[in-house]
Amino acid sequence: MTQIDRLTQARQAGEQLHHFHGGLRLRHNKKISCELPLEPMPLPPRFYVPLLQHSGPEAKANVSIGQTVLKGERIGLGSHPGRGCIHAPTSGTVKALARRAISHPSGLEGLCVVIEPDGLDQWKKLEPIGDWNNAPPSELRQKISDSGIVGLGGAVFPTSVKVEEASEKGIHTLILNGSECEPYISCDEMLMREQPDSIILGARILQRAVGANRTIIAIEDQMGAVNQALMAAVTESGAGDIDIVTVTTIYPEGGEKQLIQVLTGLEVPSGGRPSDLGLLCQNVATATAVARAVVEGKPLIERIVTVTGNGISKPRNLLARIGTPIECLIDQCGGYTENAARLILGGPMMGYALDSDSNPVIKAANCILVLSDFDIRPPQAEMPCIRCGECARVCPALLLPQQLHWQISNQQWDETAKYGLSDCIECGCCDFVCPSHIPLVEWFRFGQDQLRSLATDRKQAEEAKQKFEAREARLARTKLERKQRMDEKKRALRDEAERKRKLAEAVDRSRSRQDKEA
């Protein structure tokens, strides 16, 4: 299929629904957190804002201890322009720049800006873009960059980088991902039900920022109320360039590549991006954050967090600010139940466990899930693989998990690259069906990291080798040049000596002739 054909097919996104391979039908468990309305969180006694909240290196603190900051003031600068700046969640004083738990999957500590609120919650001077409809797209993209917006679906990739790269390639369709496929998580559903206007606004702004001419909002088929709310907001807002498409609820429908396959029937090329097909995919919450940043001038300082699970007394969705300790959210939900056993940031399939609820809310925190001891996996003995093939049957990326597992255990890294380990989206479907209870997702996360560091090591080794060879060549050359110079000198000296000798002979001859004549 040529690129032109692919683009043509991509333009017809949403007209016909396709299927992706594999996937699982899981129990949703979302209703329990949708019963209570969305509620903003009260201010906690202290905010602990981590400087690492995006994919990439840690941001650098922009403030000093004792400094007073206003709400929305920039407190962390990303290492590259457009990559991950951090803003203060409220007005107050910077109490410390401390290393503490930052809700990282490793459990390692990182640098946090500790802010004590002064209770006034005063915004900094807001600078919205008044007439965004006529503002140049580059100005819109710059605003997104300055507002610290990252992908709020969980990957926290800096949105401005994605949007910048996408606009360079040319985008015809914007896809807003509202199909939250992981069980328990309902923050996007809540957002779509209660604030659909902001999503539509965000869609329009993003469309203008990347030059797309239509938007598709993808929602799941069991989100009935959402559909109506969104439809109403779309018709109210006017123009007919936004379509709402309902997709079937199969995990991991909400994965970017899987959603694109369902909407267009195309597969994002391995190692490529959706922008290669002229598509840009953003989470609905990211779109809302963009709307807020452009129209109100407010940077990203809060997000909707679903607090749910059998370990929570009153599950619900909360509007929480970045840096709020998770224990405050738990308290707001009535505290833990008796048999709360595991604290997870994210969903039950792809989320990671945290060791303490003093960890803060970060931009990636779409859900705080507390499972009871009945729900979680007890440590199961890992049996040998019986090659049943269930893992390959459910893999949405069409991989062979049993082969990959074998290769990673035996450190056959070149083979894993050939079998597509880097294409694994870590959805956990294979793990869920394995009768031998092999922790496949842990193996593949380990394997992908090893593969990446191996590639880096190899590259460094190659560069070191080239430098070494260049140095050897240079030393050999200098040696040769020195030798040539010495030879030149010797020759010149010999010539000089020869010339002097000839001159002396000539003088001698002439003198002896003179003597004879005299």
Added chain:
Amino acid sequence: MLPAILVITILGGLFGLGLGWASRRFQVESDPVIDQIEAILPQTQCGQCNYPGCRPYAEAIANGEADINQCAPGGEAGIIALADLLAVEPKSLNPANGEEKPKALAVIDEMVCIGCTLCIQACPVDAILGASKYMHTVIDSECTGCELCLPPCPVDCIDMVVKDQGTGDWKWPKPQVIAMNLHENHP
């Protein structure tokens, strides 16, 4: 009896010829062994193996002069990879050639450096920036951790610093196998 022997012999001859032709026709082009060995070595060029660089060590292994367990920066992983390639038994690292350490980078203490350029001349990959009577500094991304710059420094101002495990370097760990493992289980 005789016809059977004749037939088997002829068949054997035909198959042999066929195999010979196939081995030529379907031969896979592969790198000479020296290049393959060199690709496994970490290119630190440190000389701990008693050879002046990774290529001479690779050549020595290929000639059978050197053993596969002399490379400390390559560590156990490197020895196992060499053993796999050459189809020999892996051994543990020869302690006479150093010990396996986490990768460290050289850092020059600028308060002490006298600008003598002896370390610049010693560095096998030209990772030190500087000139006579000017401050010297090690370029982090180029340093291989070979430690050849430490001995020549007359004021001993170079330290090997291990990069600390921050969130930037963190990698997902290998899953713990809970079931009894063949090699590790002893009642």
Added chain:
Amino acid sequence: MSRKFATGGAPHFPPHATISGVMRQVLLALVPGIVAYTWFFGPGILIQILLAVIFALGFETLMLKVRKQDLRLFLGDWSAVVTAVLFALCLPPLAPWWIALIGMLFAIVLAKHLYGGLGQNLFNPAMVAYVVVLISFPQVMALWLPPTSLAGQSLSLGETLTTIFSGHLPAHLSWDTISEATPLDAIRASLATGQMVSEARMSPVFGNFGGLGWEWIANFYALGGLWLLWRRIISWHVPFMMIGSVVGLGLVGYLADPGSNPVPLQHVFSGALILGAFFIATDPVTGCASTRGRLIFGAGVGILTLVIRRWGAYPDGVAFAVLLMNMAAPLIDRYTRPRIFGQ
């Protein structure tokens, strides 16, 4: 006051499938077939199953101890029991007890543990055992019983037990009167004497399709197999291709030469074909992993079975066909690797 938690890896849901669960469902699916077998041929087969299971578990315990592996974990996965039952279902009901012993020795010790244990064996252990016993003790393995409805004299439970444990029949009986050739044996013998298949079929050992009694057992095996399909324990590729290729090739043979080739359905309901299609060739460890590979594997077993039945030295070719395809499975897997997303 902050609260600490123990951590664990994702996904955080409990797994719903276990190896022992899969194995037990396979055994459950075999029960209808075993009941039918006992109905038609007497209780001998139950004794064989019991013996095989005891010996299998015994050898498994021994090998697990030698290899220093966890006994409860690996005995509790029921895989040795499945091997034993499948092997026992291939034996003549009155086979002496040491047949099961030798069979399980080869299956568990040689074909399974010496190759690396669960999940690592190259050849199907039950089939290895059966082939070893068949080739080493051909006379004993040829002493089949006719269905009880046809038998002139049938044995009581006590006589069955004594026969199996002593190795010879009670005094007042002899093998000539008791045993009778299986339908496949009958066909082979008739063809050798120049009879046509249709004449051979006149013999009372034949029912409507396959052998009398045997076809009903095959039906019940098929029922169990379909239940396994519904439960997603096995996939449809291997049974479909195996039976399909037998029907297809059998049809070609029948149309070409009805004298020496039976109706395709007779092939399907004879011998161990249905058992093999749903229970033996679908063994995940020794079969192919990719779906295209499984189709080829199934077709291969079917075709080889027919070839061996028609031209080979043994009446039933399923066991040999399975072992031959086990050999080819890694190669098939290599060339039928599915395409990766986006490539």
